[in-house]
Amino acid sequence: MKITVVGLGVIGGSFVKALKGKGYEVYGVDVNVETLREAEKEGCIIKGYVDPHEIIPETDLTIISLYPSLVLDFLRDNTFKKGSIISDAVGIKSYFLEKALSIIPDDVEYISMHPMAGREKKGYAYASKDVFKDANFIVIQHEANKPESIAFMEGFAHEMGFHSVKIMSPYDHDEIISFTSQLPHAIAVSLINSDDEKYDTGKYIGDSFRELTRIANINEDLWSELFLNNKKYLLKSIERFEEKLNVLKDAIREDDEDGLKAQFIESTKRRERL
Amino acid sequence: MKITVVGLGVIGGSFVKALKGKGYEVYGVDVNVETLREAEKEGCIIKGYVDPHEIIPETDLTIISLYPSLVLDFLRDNTFKKGSIISDAVGIKSYFLEKALSIIPDDVEYISMHPMAGREKKGYAYASKDVFKDANFIVIQHEANKPESIAFMEGFAHEMGFHSVKIMSPYDHDEIISFTSQLPHAIAVSLINSDDEKYDTGKYIGDSFRELTRIANINEDLWSELFLNNKKYLLKSIERFEEKLNVLKDAIREDDEDGLKAQFIESTKRRERL
Numbered sequence: 001m002k003i004t005v006v007g008l009g010v011i012g013g014s015f016v017k018a019l020k021g022k023g024y025e026v027y028g029v030d031v032n033v034e035t036l037r038e039a040e041k042e043g044c045i046i047k048g049y050v051d052p053h054e055i056i057p058e059t060d061l062t063i064i065s066l067y068p069s070l071v072l073d074f075l076r077d078n079t080f081k082k083g084s085i086i087s088d089a090v091g092i093k094s095y096f097l098e099k100a101l102s103i104i105p106d107d108v109e110y111i112s113m114h115p116m117a118g119r120e121k122k123g124y125a126y127a128s129k130d131v132f133k134d135a136n137f138i139v140i141q142h143e144a145n146k147p148e149s150i151a152f153m154e155g156f157a158h159e160m161g162f163h164s165v166k167i168m169s170p171y172d173h174d175e176i177i178s179f180t181s182q183l184p185h186a187i188a189v190s191l192i193n194s195d196d197e198k199y200d201t202g203k204y205i206g207d208s209f210r211e212l213t214r215i216a217n218i219n220e221d222l223w224s225e226l227f228l229n230n231k232k233y234l235l236k237s238i239e240r241f242e243e244k245l246n247v248l249k250d251a252i253r254e255d256d257e258d259g260l261k262a263q264f265i266e267s268t269k270r271r272e273r274l
Numbered sequence: 275m276k277i278t279v280v281g282l283g284v285i286g287g288s289f290v291k292a293l294k295g296k297g298y299e300v301y302g303v304d305v306n307v308e309t310l311r312e313a314e315k316e317g318c319i320i321k322g323y324v325d326p327h328e329i330i331p332e333t334d335l336t337i338i339s340l341y342p343s344l345v346l347d348f349l350r351d352n353t354f355k356k357g358s359i360i361s362d363a364v365g366i367k368s369y370f371l372e373k374a375l376s377i378i379p380d381d382v383e384y385i386s387m388h389p390m391a392g393r394e395k396k397g398y399a400y401a402s403k404d405v406f407k408d409a410n411f412i413v414i415q416h417e418a419n420k421p422e423s424i425a426f427m428e429g430f431a432h433e434m435g436f437h438s439v440k441i442m443s444p445y446d447h448d449e450i451i452s453f454t455s456q457l458p459h460a461i462a463v464s465l466i467n468s469d470d471e472k473y474d475t476g477k478y479i480g481d482s483f484r485e486l487t488r489i490a491n492i493n494e495d496l497w498s499e500l501f502l503n504n505k506k507y508l509l510k511s512i513e514r515f516e517e518k519l520n521v522l523k524d525a526i527r528e529d530d531e532d533g534l535k536a537q538f539i540e541s542t543k544r545r546e547r548l
Contacts, residue, residue, distance in 0.1 A: 116480040136477055164477045176473045184482040187461055189541040190518035192548075194511075195453065202548050203410055203438045204450045206390040208458040210548075211485040217545040220538035224531050231526055237468075238523055242516070244464035249512055252505055257498050264494035267463040271491040274466075274476045274484075 001025065004059040005045075006052060006074060008035050010119045011089050012065030013127025016044040018160040020129075027055050035124045052078055064088045068096055068225055075103040082107045085149060089115055091222075092177060093140050093170035095229040101142070111153050112140035114173065115162065116181070122219075129161055137162035140170050178233035183241055185223060186234070188216040275299065278333040279319075280326060280348060282309050284393045285363050286339030287401025290318040292434040294403075301329050309398045326352055338362045342370055342499055349377040356381045359423060363389055365496075366451060367414050367444035369503040375416070385427050386414035388447065389436065390455070396493075403435055411436035414444050452507035457515055459497060460508070462490040 005015045006029040016039055019026050028045040029052045030036050036048025049055050056062060056078045064071045068090045080086060086108055090096050097112055104110055117135035119126045137157040141150050150167060157165045168176075192213045195201055227234060244263075251259035279289045280303040290313055293300050302319040303326045304310050310322025323329045330336060330352045338345045342364045354360060360382055364370050367386055374384055391409035393400045411431040415424050424441060431439045442450075466487045469475055501508060518537075525533035 116478065118480065136479060138478065166477050172473070176475070176478045179469065180475060180479045180483045183465065184486045186519065186522050187465065187486065188482075189537055190515055190522060191457065191461065192541045192544045193521075193537060194514040194518040195544065196514065199446070199450045201450070201454060203440050204390065204412065205410060205454045205548070206392065208462075208489045209454045211488060212458045212461065213541075213545055213548065214485060215482045216541040218538045218542055220535040220542070223538055224534040227522075227526055227534060228529055228531060231529075235523065235526060238519065238526075240468040240470065241464055242519070244468040245460065245512065245516070247467075248460050248464060248501075249509065252501055252509060252512075255502055255505075257502060260498040260501060261494040263463055263467060264492045264497055267466050267487075267490040268492055268494070270466045270469065271487055274479070274487065 001060045002027065002058060003061045003063065004029060004052075004055050005063045005065060006030075007065040007070075008032075008039055008048075008124045008127070009065060010122055010124070010126045010131070011115060011117075012063070013039070013044075013124040014115075014117070014129060014131040015063055015065065015160065017042075017127055018129040018132050020044050022159055027059070029055065030124075032124075038124060057081055060084050062086045067222055068229075071096075072099055072103065075100055080104070080108045083109075085109050085111055085152075087111050087113050087153070089113060091181065091226045092230045093173045097140065097142060097170045101144070109145065109149050110142075111145060111149060112170070113153060113157070114138040114140065114177070115157075115160075132161040134163040135161075137165045138173055139165065139167045140173055141167050142170065174230050175233045178230055178237040179240075182227060182230060182234050183237045185215050185218060186227075186238060187241070188213050189218060192216040275334045276301065276332060277335045277337065278303060278326075278329050279337045279339060280304075281339040281344075282306075282313055282322075282398045282401070283339060284396055284398070284400045284405070285389060285391075286337070287313070287318075287398040288389075288391070288403060288405040289337055289339065289434065291316075291401055292403040292406055294318050296433055301333070303329065304398075306398075312398060331355055334358050336360045341496055342503075345370075346373055346377065349374055354378070354382045357383075359383050359385055359426075361385050361387050361427070363387060365455065365500045366504045367447045371414065371416060371444045375418070383419065383423050384416075385419060385423060386444070387427060387431070388412040388414065388451070389431075389434075391436075406435040408437040409435075411439045412447055413439060413441045414447055415441050416444065448504050449507045452504055452511040453514075456501060456504060456508050457511045459489050459492060460501075460512060461515070462487050463492060466490040 002025045004027040005012045008028050008030045026045050028039050028048040039045045064074050071088045115137050117131045139153045154165050276299045278301040279286045282302050282304045300319050302313050302322040313319045338348050345362045389411050391405045413427045428439050
């Protein structure tokens with residue numbers, strides 16, 4: 001089976017590294033020639049191409065690991081092998097899949113995926129198969145998907161080292177992701193931006209502040225696109241969070257020790273269950 | 275110099291481990307005999323005592339690493355060596371220091387400290403000198419402190435491996451800590467408690483959600499005491515955070531891409547500076 005990974009950044013690069021030695025014929029497409037040579041040298045790809053037209057027409061599984069809008073451009077600009085599977089790793093799905101499906105011809109199958117892994121650093125140099133180790137993976141299923149193709153993607157994710165693989169609709173995906181991924185990013189950004197910088201903050205932080213703000217280092221083009229295209233679910237998730245923060249605030253204001261403890265006991269129980 | 279660490283939990287235990295081989299005579303006090311024997315065996319303390327009265331009267335520096343209310347009990351129940359220094363590692367300072375100073379006699383000096391380090395796990399088994407490596411340390415200075423005692427504590431913190439040592443008043447401490455420590459805990463608790471548990475959340479999370487909720491596993495007795503006794507500053511910090519979250523919410527609601535990006539660019543700049 002011929003697999004081509006398009007975009008050898010931290011996720012695309014981790015795909016080719018995770019696929020090494022798994023028995024697939026893996027190729028790479030990237031605008032950066034040096035990245036392609038590096039991946040070739042490491043034996044992660046058989047050959048790298050700057051021009052996708054040289055390899056995509058013979059590829060059985062194309063994984064497009066680019067920014068959302070660039071994935072759509074790529075779908076428009078390329079001719080895919082009949083019967084092949086096309087996939088992407090875009091962070092939200094419903095608005096995106098609708099657009100993607102309207103572009104591709106009927107004789108190829110589109111299966112979107114979400115590897116729930118990443119690094120705050122960009123680029124092939126930070127890619128590693130360890131990025132996927134013990135991580136979660138979601139396969140997005142829509143009406144036109146064949147059950148055997150979904151089953152293939154499920155096994156494929158496990159082969160790359162993912163720990164849990166779930167299959168769900170693009171709508172369910174976007175709802176849960178608004179809570180588990182987008183809300184944490186909104187919180188991290190708001191936390192660090194709410195610093196009045198009266199003190200030299202870096203000298204008064206522990207691990208908790210470091211951890212809660214790591215993802216405040218955020219790609220503004222990508223995340224504004226993700227946020228705005230998942231508006232409904234994200235606003236609901238933010239509002240639910242605000243309600244719980246208000247419960248704490250009220251308890252603090254009213255010296256309600258039991259009320260505070262109840263929230264802490266609940267959060268401890270939930271975190272341990274996680 | 276004779277140092278006694280009272281309470282060999284994760285912080286107290288890390289103290290004795292960090293002090294090993296630094297040339298001090300270190301003793302330990304704990305209710306758990308096995309912990310004392312373990313610390314003796316490791317050569318981290320010369321001798322361990324269940325009864326503090328056997329060692330505290332001859333101790334030059336007593337570090338009480340217990341819960342806030344137990345520190346006050348300890349101060350009441352013990353007789354300290356004339357001219358000795360007493361310290362604690364309680365998480366907030368102004369309300370606490372006032373109480374402590376009202377208990378101790380005039381012939382001992384009280385210097386509160388805040389090692390900004392910890393583990394989510396409790397107990398001596400999780401203590402390590404690595405807990406303090408590259409961490410921040412705050413020495414709390416009040417009117418009755420001698421400059422040479424403050425200078426000693428500053429050097430002492432560096433000796434234990436802390437990276438940055440700052441000296442500040444209990445009020446400034448509580449203000450900055452409401453933002454860098456208490457607010458992150460309030461956020462983590464509210465985030466995990468706002469999960470409507472419609473999905474099997476653990477299967478749809480990445481590192482960001484894991485990191486943002488680690489401290490939601492929280493000791494309810496300790497943290498309700500810390501929150502309620504730092505009410506004024508904590509409520510202000512929560513409100514400032516809510517304002518910034520509202521900026522994001524408004525931008526999402528109004529499809530204000532530039533407004534969103536501006537927040538992301540600011541948070542990225544701040545995080546990199548950290």
